[in-house]
Amino acid sequence: MKDNLKSPGVHSRLASEEVDIQAPMDGYQRIDKFDPEAVKRLSAHYTQVLKEIGEDPTREGLLKTPERVAKSMQFLTHGYEVDPAGILKSAMFSEEYSQMVLVKDIEVYSLCEHHMLPFFGKAHVAYIPDGHIVGLSKIPRVVDAFARRLQVQERLTNEIRDCIQETLKPLGVAVVIEASHLCMQMRGIQKQNSVTTTSAFTGIFLKDHRTREEFIKLIASKLH
Numbered sequence: 090m091k092d093n094l095k096s097p098g099v100h101s102r103l104a105s106e107e108v109d110i111q112a113p114m115d116g117y118q119r120i121d122k123f124d125p126e127a128v129k130r131l132s133a134h135y136t137q138v139l140k141e142i143g144e145d146p147t148r149e150g151l152l153k154t155p156e157r158v159a160k161s162m163q164f165l166t167h168g169y170e171v172d173p174a175g176i177l178k179s180a181m182f183s184e185e186y187s188q189m190v191l192v193k194d195i196e197v198y199s200l201c202e203h204h205m206l207p208f209f210g211k212a213h214v215a216y217i218p219d220g221h222i223v224g225l226s227k228i229p230r231v232v233d234a235f236a237r238r239l240q241v242q243e244r245l246t247n248e249i250r251d252c253i254q255e256t257l258k259p260l261g262v263a264v265v266i267e268a269s270h271l272c273m274q275m276r277g278i279q280k281q282n283s284v285t286t287t288s289a290f291t292g293i294f295l296k297d298h299r300t301r302e303e304f305i306k307l308i309a310s311k312l313h
Contacts, residue, residue, distance in 0.1 A: 131159035168237030177256045180224030191215040192228045202239035210268030213308040217260040250289040261292025
């Protein structure tokens with residue numbers, strides 16, 4: 090497994106946890122965990138950022154903004170704390186099924202590492218088993234584990250592919266991501282309708298054009 094599947098040198102931000110418990114709504118209670126020391130350090134930086142852009146961090150609407158942003162950044166980058174290969178290994182099963190398994194329209198939310206602005210869209214992930222399958226929910230979890238980091242879409246696509254190939258060892262893996270990048274839409278070139286598509290394949294998806302074409306046809310179809 091490649092070293093980048095769990096970034097080295099990243100200290101666990103959950104060693105000392107602060108827990109935010111949101112009031113139940115419709116029977117659902119959300120619990121968020123944060124490192125209070127990291128929140129404190131980040132908040133100080135965001136307070137300074139507010140000053141540098143000409144704002145008054147002491148006014149009512151901004152009093153808690155540095156803390157909120159600090160917690161938001163911890164959530165948006167919590168993928169550094171997750172082992173994607175471990176996610177797959179936790180639900181691998183022996184099975185003789187040997188046709189394509191496709192999970193499509195997986196929501197993707199990430200941060201561009203160049204401008205730290207969001208990019209978002211959908212991922213389509215398929216593999217052809219070779220003696221083992223994986224719990225279906227684990228594939229979106231792997232996507233999230235890599236997406237919740239500072240990323241570029243090209244690397245994100247490859248990391249998902251490589252993790253599944255190296256851990257599950259299937260006959261082939263196919264990944265396509267379609268995403269809109271706010272760094273292109275709300276700044277810079279400001280092209281509001283632009284969508285970026287990236288793809289990555291291994292094994293039979295590379296060697297057999299019929300298998301690759303079946304994958305492309307399936308992700309383009311509206312069977313559901």
